[in-house]
Amino acid sequence: MTLEPLPPDVALRTINLKKYYLVGGLFSPKRTVKAVDGVDVELRDEVYCVVGESGCGKSTFARVVIGLEEPTEGDVLLRVSDGVASELSRMGEEVVENTVSYRRLSPKGKRIVKRDIQMVWQDPYSSIDPKMRVWEAVAEPLLVHKLVKSKEEARRRAIEAMKRAKLTEDLADRYPHQLSGGQRQRVVIARALSINPKVIVADEPVSMLDVSIRAEIINLLRELHEREGLSMIVITHDLSTTPHLCDRIGVMYLGRIVEEGPTEEVLRSPLHPYTKALLAAVLEPDPENRRRKLEVPIKGEVSAAPPKGCRFRPRCVLVDERRELLERCSEDEPPLTGEDHKVACWGAQ
Numbered sequence: 001m002t003l004e005p006l007p008p009d010v011a012l013r014t015i016n017l018k019k020y021y022l023v024g025g026l027f028s029p030k031r032t033v034k035a036v037d038g039v040d041v042e043l044r045d046e047v048y049c050v051v052g053e054s055g056c057g058k059s060t061f062a063r064v065v066i067g068l069e070e071p072t073e074g075d076v077l078l079r080v081s082d083g084v085a086s087e088l089s090r091m092g093e094e095v096v097e098n099t100v101s102y103r104r105l106s107p108k109g110k111r112i113v114k115r116d117i118q119m120v121w122q123d124p125y126s127s128i129d130p131k132m133r134v135w136e137a138v139a140e141p142l143l144v145h146k147l148v149k150s151k152e153e154a155r156r157r158a159i160e161a162m163k164r165a166k167l168t169e170d171l172a173d174r175y176p177h178q179l180s181g182g183q184r185q186r187v188v189i190a191r192a193l194s195i196n197p198k199v200i201v202a203d204e205p206v207s208m209l210d211v212s213i214r215a216e217i218i219n220l221l222r223e224l225h226e227r228e229g230l231s232m233i234v235i236t237h238d239l240s241t242t243p244h245l246c247d248r249i250g251v252m253y254l255g256r257i258v259e260e261g262p263t264e265e266v267l268r269s270p271l272h273p274y275t276k277a278l279l280a281a282v283l284e285p286d287p288e289n290r291r292r293k294l295e296v297p298i299k300g301e302v303s304a305a306p307p308k309g310c311r312f313r314p315r316c317v318l319v320d321e322r323r324e325l326l327e328r329c330s331e332d333e334p335p336l337t338g339e340d341h342k343v344a345c346w347g348a349q
């Protein structure tokens, strides 16, 4: 089968992406954790946020999307830059209109593709080597990908990347412990920027930071999208970070996207009972908005394995109110349907 190229405005697409882990062993029975369980997401020229509570599979999704882990099933299509496309073609890899499929690439091809997709990790303390100077940490990906010929060039390109992340040149020779939390996270961002990727995947980029500096990092990411045209997937458990940063939101529950749409629309008129519950949990500083905050409870804890039918059913209050839904919700998994604003809920369709 030939590879279907992505449309020009699509940077990345996941196709029925699944990642299962086999857990248990000596003292507990073996079972499969379906961390990501059939995700179809399209990243356009935008910032796309994946939102959901702890353990729903957000980080696993990120790791598979950047190619750090192999999917159990499904695929990731990526639109690569001209340089990467021609290098891959020279190596005999399959590239159609700058589109590549992770599944079809060789391990070497996958390594080259990583030039176009970079990760920003949650923890700025553990994601930079404490023994490296700032410029060295920022330049490291340039060396890994052999994109510089000399130490001088590496330093110059690192300082350029630092400036794009709003770090001043005088910080270049410092060590990580001599920086503030916000500066450290900028170093992590500069490091991702150093090799000029087209896509950035950021996993909880502000959750470890002091509340007072979260906004600057969010603004920086937004600016990088607007000024440099970087497409981004940002992962967060906190809906309140999304309005200023994200164009679209995908709400993840137990490994699946249960609602997706333009940020404003999803926040203003959520369709899925889970999204409603997440929204109700967000502290709303604006009294105007607080008044219309939705009073939607959620039952119990997230279950370890999804049940038959709708995976949210055991926690759903809608199905308690509308008993006529129960049979369908217990039997069939609702698909994600709709035009721009999509939902996977029998009660909302």
Ligand SMILES: Nc1ncnc2c1ncn2[C@@H]1O[C@H](COP(=O)(O)OP(=O)(O)OP(=O)(O)O)[C@@H](O)[C@H]1O
Pocket (backbone or CB within 6 Å): 021, 022, 023, 033, 034, 035, 052, 053, 054, 055, 056, 057, 058, 059, 060, 061, 237
């Ligand atoms: N390497 C692994 N081996 C086994 N199970 C794993 C592995 N990585 C993740 N999991 C399991 O997969 C599920 C999803 O984990 P993941 O870290 O992706 O969630 P998350 O949404 O990022 O959570 P958090 O908000 O706490 O970071 C969890 O049940 C987790 O225990």
Ligand SMILES: [Mg+2]
Pocket (backbone or CB within 6 Å): 058, 059, 060, 203
């Ligand atoms: Mg995580």
